[in-house]
Amino acid sequence: MTSTRDWFGTALVEIAREYDHVVVVNCDLAKATRTLQFKEKFPDRFFECGIAEANAIGVAAGLAQEGFRPFVASFGHFLTGKFLEIFQTVGLNDAGVVLVGTHAGLAIGRDGPTQMGLRDLALMRTLPNVRVFQPADGTETWQMMTHLATDRRPSYLRLCRQSQPEVHADGYRFRFGIPHVVREGADVVVFAMGGTVPVAVEAADRLAADGVTPTVVNVSSLPVDRATVARLVGTHRQAVVVEDHYLVGGLADEVGRIVLSLPGRPRFDVLAVPDYGQAGPPEDLYRRYRLDAAGIAARIAAHLQDAVR
Structure with missing residues (x-):
């Protein structure tokens, strides 16, 4: 790596x-x-x-x-x-x-x-x-x-x-604005970017043990293609954005605008940094903000559970 x-x-x-x-x-x-x-x-x-x-x-x-x-x-x-x-x-x-x-x-x-x-x-x-x-x-x-x-x-x-780690399979070709599915699943679609992509994949592995199979999507360039995002969201019950950025203004806002325009307005959640950040070992900070694999998995599981109540 x-x-x-x-x-x-x-x-x-x-x-x-x-x-x-x-x-x-x-x-x-x-x-x-x-x-x-x-x-x-x-x-x-x-x-x-x-x-x-x-x-x-x-x-x-x-x-x-x-x-x-x-x-x-x-x-x-x-x-x-x-x-x-x-x-x-x-x-x-x-x-x-x-x-x-x-x-x-x-x-x-x-x-x-x-x-x-x-x-x-x-x-x-x-x-x-x-x-x-x-x-x-x-x-x-x-x-x-x-x-x-x-x-x-x-x-x-x-x-x-x-x-x-490498998350793309052999034969991957980057296309500007087009999100790429790195893990096929159901239940919930997770949009991530950069360093959060492999962590989201690890979180998906954890959830799979409990019968939850998230789709993990790498959004590596912006502006993102609206039609592709709409299609991915439309085939899942829930949508979640995970990003190593402030809660406001980043990938969540880009994807959220598209989600809000869809019929039925699918359930939408965001994991990001809600304050100015802190000083400390990186692993402690990702744990604090629930942006490690365990935190992402727990948040997705809770999100799905709330949807069925």
């Missing part, structure tokens, strides 16, 4: 060999964001801006307007914290920048809420021309990187610190 930020660093070097318009704009975090390999292989295409995300975003926007495909990397919390600069220089100019936000969610652990990427999806989703990507494993990271290198749209790539 490895993290999607590690897969990103490896894939970045490989796509740069094929696409010489790919460059990196860094914010003094090359080791943490895994762009150090790129710096060593392509020093002339690596631009260090220091601890100055606002400047880095402006530099990246300028490079994009000159035909390059810049990947500007920092912690997701810090990078999207410069939302005004993203809005003004990337969004309004439709500049083909890939904003790479690492350390998404609670997994940064002891560094606490001042460094946790927990509100980044909410911010990026407000920009009408910015696409959001969050891979669930190495296979998907590689395919997304190829897509991003050959695309020209402004994008936000959200990456995790924690190691993750």
